Amino acid sequence: MEIKHHALAGVIEFTPRVFGDPRGAFFESFSARIMQEAGAVGNWVQDNQSSSGVGVLRGLHFQRPPHSQAKLVRVATGRVIDVVVDLRRSSPTYGQHVKVELDSRRCNMLYVPTGFAHGFMALEENTLFLYKCTDYYAPGSEGGLRWNDPTLGIDWGIDAPLVSDKDRVLPLFADFDTPFE
């Protein structure tokens, strides 16, 4: 497993060894031991799956404490631009983001610690996005930021993605009071 620590402390990318043979391919999509040793810790309690067409953008989302979630995200089919934004008030990289392409052929995965907003945009039709979470869905604790917030300055490479009604009206960073220390 190749392990890459990104510029925002705690954000870790895992790229597994993929074993191809005439039948197809095999790789380890989760290993508690490897993840924990790298610092991707979490009591994983929920797995989610979403499918998206090309140009669909979901995010930027988080759950507020005490229901904050770390996430381990990957793509089973297709490709996405995945973005995480540091919302930890005391972090030297507060407000900064990291952008990673997740690709079902490379099978790379991203660990998103608590204290981050997360979003992605599908680059291919029928993109299947899978992720583990360290807390259960808590609709009353949902929070988010606007995907095209000028302060965050995320270059998604698209002007008019397909965004949910809920995501279209998420707050701007300038009006935002982070719930994460």
Ligand SMILES: Cc1cn([C@H]2C[C@H](O)[C@@H](COP(=O)(O)OP(=O)(O)O[C@H]3O[C@@H](C)C(=O)[C@@H](O)[C@H]3O)O2)c(=O)[nH]c1=O
């Ligand atoms: C996230 C979630 C949604 N739902 C329901 C609520 C709603 O009716 C429907 C669709 O929900 P959403 O529009 O919030 O789905 P979506 O926009 O895909 O939300 C996800 O976006 C990505 C970027 C994340 O990081 C995730 O944590 C999650 O927030 O599914 C659950 O039942 N459980 C869940 O854990």
